[in-house]
Amino acid sequence: MRPTAFSPAAGSPVLVLLETDADGAPAPRLADPAVPHLSVTDQGVTRGDGIFETALAVADGLGTLRMRKLGAHLGRLAASAAALQLAAPEAAAWEAAVALGLRAFTEANDVAPGDRLAVRLTVTRGPDAAAGGVPAPTAWALLSPAPAIQDEERRRGLRVLLLDRGIDSQAPERSPWLLTGAKTLSYAVNMAALRHARDHGADDVVFTSADGYLLEGPTSTVLIVRTGEDGVRRLLTPLRQKGILAGTSQAVIFAAAHADGWELGYGPLVPADLQGAEGVWLVSSVRGVLPVRAVDGVEIPVDHELTGMLQAHLDADGDPGRHVSGD
Ligand code: PLP
Numbered sequence: 001m002r003p004t005a006f007s008p009a010a011g012s013p014v015l016v017l018l019e020t021d022a023d024g025a026p027a028p029r030l031a032d033p034a035v036p037h038l039s040v041t042d043q044g045v046t047r048g049d050g051i052f053e054t055a056l057a058v059a060d061g062l063g064t065l066r067m068r069k070l071g072a073h074l075g076r077l078a079a080s081a082a083a084l085q086l087a088a089p090e091a092a093a094w095e096a097a098v099a100l101g102l103r104a105f106t107e108a109n110d111v112a113p114g115d116r117l118a119v120r121l122t123v124t125r126g127p128d129a130a131a132g133g134v135p136a137p138t139a140w141a142l143l144s145p146a147p148a149i150q151d152e153e154r155r156r157g158l159r160v161l162l163l164d165r166g167i168d169s170q171a172p173e174r175s176p177w178l179l180t181g182a183k184t185l186s187y188a189v190n191m192a193a194l195r196h197a198r199d200h201g202a203d204d205v206v207f208t209s210a211d212g213y214l215l216e217g218p219t220s221t222v223l224i225v226r227t228g229e230d231g232v233r234r235l236l237t238p239l240r241q242k243g244i245l246a247g248t249s250q251a252v253i254f255a256a257a258h259a260d261g262w263e264l265g266y267g268p269l270v271p272a273d274l275q276g277a278e279g280v281w282l283v284s285s286v287r288g289v290l291p292v293r294a295v296d297g298v299e300i301p302v303d304h305e306l307t308g309m310l311q312a313h314l315d316a317d318g319d320p321g322r323h324v325s326g327d
Contacts, residue, residue, distance in 0.1 A: 005029075005030060006029075006030045006031050006032050007030070007104070007107075007108065008030065008033075008104050008105065008108045009108060010108050010109050011109065011145070012033065012034075012108075013033045013142055013143060013144040013145075014030065014033070014101045014104050014105045014108075014142070014143040014144075015030065015031045015032065015033035015037075015101075015140060015141075015142050016028050016029065016030055016031070016097040016098075016100050016101045016104075016140060016141045016142075016143075017029045017031050017037065017139075017140050018089050018093055018094070018097050018139035018140060018141070020093075026089065026090075026092060026093035026096050026097070028093070028096050028097035028100045028141075030100065030101075030104055031140075033142065037140070038124075038138060039126075039127040039133055039138075041127045041128040041131035041132070041133045042124050042125075042126060042127055042128075042133075042138055043124060043125040043126065043127075043128055044122070044123075044124025044125060044126075044138065044185055045124070046128065047125075048184065048185045048186035048187075048188065049084070049124065049125040049184075049185070049186075050084075050086070050122060050123055050124035050125055050137075050184065050185040051077060051080040051081055051084060051086060051088065051122075051123050051182060051183055051184055051185065052120060052121060052122045052123070052183055052184075052185055053073045053074075053076060053077045053080075053120070053121045053183060054118060054119070054120050054121075054284075054285055054286055055067055055068060055069060055070070055073045055118075055119045055120075055121070055248075055285050055286075056068050056069075056116060056117070056118065056119065056146065056285045056286050057098075057102060057116065057117040057118075057119050057143065058114065058115070058116050058117075059111045059112060059113050059114060059115040059116075060113065061113050062113070063106075063111045063112060063113055063115075064106075064111075065102045065105065065106060065111060065115070065117060066102075067098050067102070067119055068285070068317050069248045069249075069252060069285065069317060070095070070098075072248040072251060072252070073121070073248055073285075074091045074094055074095075076183060076245075076246060076248060077094070077121060077123075077183075078091070079181075079182070079246075080182040080183045080184065081123065083176075083179055083181065083182040084125075084179065084182060084184065086123060086125060086137060087136075087137055088123040088137060088139065089123070089137075089139050093139075094121060094141070097121075097140075097141045098119060098121075098141055098143075101119070101141050101143045102117075102143065105117065105143055115145075116145070116146040116148075116286075117143045117144060117145060117146055118143070118144050118145075118146040118286050119141060119142075119143050120141070120142045120143075120144070121139075121140075121141050122139065122140055122141075122142070122185070123137050123138070123139040124137060124138045124139075124185065125137060126138045146286055149287075150286075150287040150288050150290065153203070153287065153290050154288070154289070154290055154291065154307065154311070156293070157290070157291045157292060157293030157294075157302045158202075158203045158204045158282060158290050158291070158292050158293060158294075159201070159202045159203050159204075159292075159293060159294040159297075160197070160202055160203065160204045160205060160206050160217075160282070160292050160294070160295055160296075161196070161197045161200060161202045161204075161205055161206075161295075161296055162205075162206050162207075162208050162271055162295065162296055163193050163196065163197070163205050163206070163207055163208070164207075164208055164209075164210060165207040165208065165209060165210070165215060166210055167180075167209065167210055167243070168209055168210040168211045169209040169210075169211050169213045169242040169243065169268075170211075171209075171243060172241070172242070172243030173241070178243070180243035180244070180245075181240070181243065181244070181245060181246065182245075183245055187218075187219075190218035190219065191218070193205045193207070193218050194218050194219075201297075202294075204217055204218075204220070204282055204290075204292075205217055205218050206222055206274075206282075206292075206295070208271065209242055209243070212270055212271070213238065213239075213242050213267065213268050213269065213270060214238045214267065214269040214270060214271065214273065214274070215238055215242060215243065215244050216238065216244040216245060216247075217282045217284075219284055219287075220247070220282035220283055220284040220287070220290075221237060221238075221244070221245070221247030221249060221250040221282070221283050221284065222237060222238055222269075222280065222281070222282060223235065223236070223237055223250065223253065223280070223281045223282075223283055223289075223310065224236040224237070224269065224273060224274065224277045224279070224280050224281075225277060225278045225279045225303070225306055226273065226276055226277040226278055227278065232263050233262075233263070233278070234262070234263045234264065234265045235253075235254065235257050235262050235263070235264050235265070236264075236265040236266070236267070236269060236273070237250050237254070237265075237266060237267065237269075238266075238267040238268070238269050239266050239267030239268050239269075240266070242267065242268065247283065247284070248285060249283040249284055249285055249288075249289075249314055250283055252313065252314055252316075252317065253283065253289075253310055253313045253314055256313035256316055257310075257313055260313075271295070274292075274295050274300065275295065275298065275300065277300065277301070278301060278303060278306070279291060279301060279302065279303040279306045279307070280292040280295070280300060281307065281310060283310070283314070288311055288314060289307055289310040289311040289314055290307075291303070291304070291307045
């Protein structure tokens with residue numbers, strides 16, 4: 001028997017479970033985010049064995065919530081699933097789940113233009129058969145009002161520490177089981193790095209490889225603007241092959257900047273490239289474009305005009321073909 005429909009309360013997160021009907025067709029279902037839904041044997045919990053995406057939904061001028069960069073997020077989710085050999089739901093099932101969640105949020109709240117939701121899609125390997133569970137992936141979408149802290153961070157700028165991730169830049173190729181390019185649930189190391197930074201008077205982190213290349217932030221991609229010895233000003237980001245996540249924000253910003261006439265460059269980049277830069281940013285879907293103002297305690301230039309340009313490129317959203325909205 002199907003459980004009775006759940007109606008989310010105003011101001012609270014909206015949870016959508018990705019279930020299927022008797023024929024295996026997607027049957028997303030609203031559920032109460034305040035009560036447990038996972039088995040204690042779920043390998044997402046016991047082993048961090050699973051994947052996720054965090055995206056942003058923004059209300060347009062009519063107050064309709066739309067998820068940004070839908071195609072890019074679902075593409076990266078599928079790539080992460082393939083890397084983990086995980087049978088994640090197909091794109092159509094996610095689209096139906098997100099549309100249901102956005103609609104439910106809109107019905108429960110007075111949504112105003114510009115309102116923002118963080119949309120988190122998660123798939124775990126599911127209950128452990130060895131512990132008596134039925135071994136099928138568990139998948140859900142959680143939509144939560146997004147905090148506005150990034151406005152203050154954008155104005156102030158971030159102090160970052162360079163922290164060694166402890167693996168060399170060849171390791172991702174040599175050891176694909178490290179899953180460096182997949183967005184897995186195993187973020188305890190990333191969170192520990194952020195705590196280390198905060199304990200040492202910084203706001204965020206840029207990881208480096210053991211052989212000294214710039215990689216990424218624990219939840220962000222690094223962007224740099226600098227003028228090369230050839231006199232050309234370029235927008236740069238570290239080389240993906242060094243073992244970083246393919247950022248959807250970086251991709252959108254690069255595409256728009258290229259259309260605007262910017263020269264682009266993909267690493268390899270080293271810490272000295274940060275000190276000589278005209279600007280350095282950490283970019284990600286929910287926090288957006290945040291300027292870096294100090295690296296390991298040394299101040300670097302902050303260019304608010306460039307920050308505004310990069311944020312405008314991100315807001316323009318280069319993935320207009322496949323919006324999922326709360327309409
Ligand atoms: N790198 C890592 C490790 C991340 O966790 C994230 C986002 O959470 C990013 C980069 C930025 O990705 P996106 O721009 O797609 O949000």
